[in-house]
Amino acid sequence: MEGQASKIYKLRPYQNWKNIPGYEGLYQASVFGYIRSATRILYKGKNHVPTKTAGKIIAPWIDSSGYLKVDLYKSGKRRCEKVHQLIAKTFIQNPKNKATVNHKDENPLNNTVQNLEWMTNKENVNYGTRIQRVKEKQGLHILRRAPNQEKTFYFTLHEAERKTGIPRQSISYAIKHKTLLKGYRWEVV
Incomplete structure (x- = not known):
């Protein structure tokens, strides 16, 4: 499964990166559905020498229900996050505070902003050919x-x-x- 995720996750040339809410300065999301670590200063070695570290795209993995996930770290704690939820939180307005992110084409591997929308759980269950x-x-x-x-x-x-x-x-x-x-x-x- 991991090989399948990496094939889908090819780098696209012109990314629009934005800080992920709750992970500002640590991780960024792309309109094309990618997650990367942010470029930052790390203090390395005994002398704590400041070193600029470039951000890297995080390779996702596919969970048992077919969704792409990534592991993100904040304050030394790991959180496993679904990629489509991170993309939606970062780029898509949710004025009605709907709880669920829907894939318009019903493909859980297509996490581009154009393919995602906020819905209620009931709307999501009744969407498309799911039933x-x-x-x-x-x-x-x-x-x-x-x-x-x-x-x-x-x-x-x-x-x-x-x-x-x-x-x-x-x-x-x-x-x-x-x-x-x-x-x-x-x-x-």
């Missing part, structure tokens, strides 16, 4: 088989109830006990 993708991934996948072997698929019991008018409890009972319901055989696939 359909979650149903496909986590739904039970109900199969209704007619006597002529014609098949109809439903992603959830709720969907089967809504489309057939048959209560989901009855459908669940028919699946569990392998009985006919309204002339149909019901199965979980």
Whole structure:
């Protein structure tokens, strides 16, 4: 996964860098979705010789849910931060104090400013094709088989109830006990 993140994270020539709120003077964000350490003076060695250290882009890693993250340090403590949230906090106004950052193209690896927007959790859950993708991934996948072997698929019991008018409890009972319901055989696939 780390190799995939580094391929995506190529340096673009003309960055617009801005201090990240809460990390001023330590870390900066780019409109292209990059995070870097700020150029700063470090005191090195026994004599604490001041040395100017150039900022470096921090290589992100992909977490288990598919988002890019970086480790940032402040006052000797490490914080693991999601890149899209840092970019949004830095560049996108949030006058209504919405809590969630949404990827407009639904690609969690595209953290450019143009692809991000603030939303409520409810708006984010209902955005785009997310509901359909979650149903496909986590739904039970109900199969209704007619006597002529014609098949109809439903992603959830709720969907089967809504489309057939048959209560989901009855459908669940028919699946569990392998009985006919309204002339149909019901199965979980």
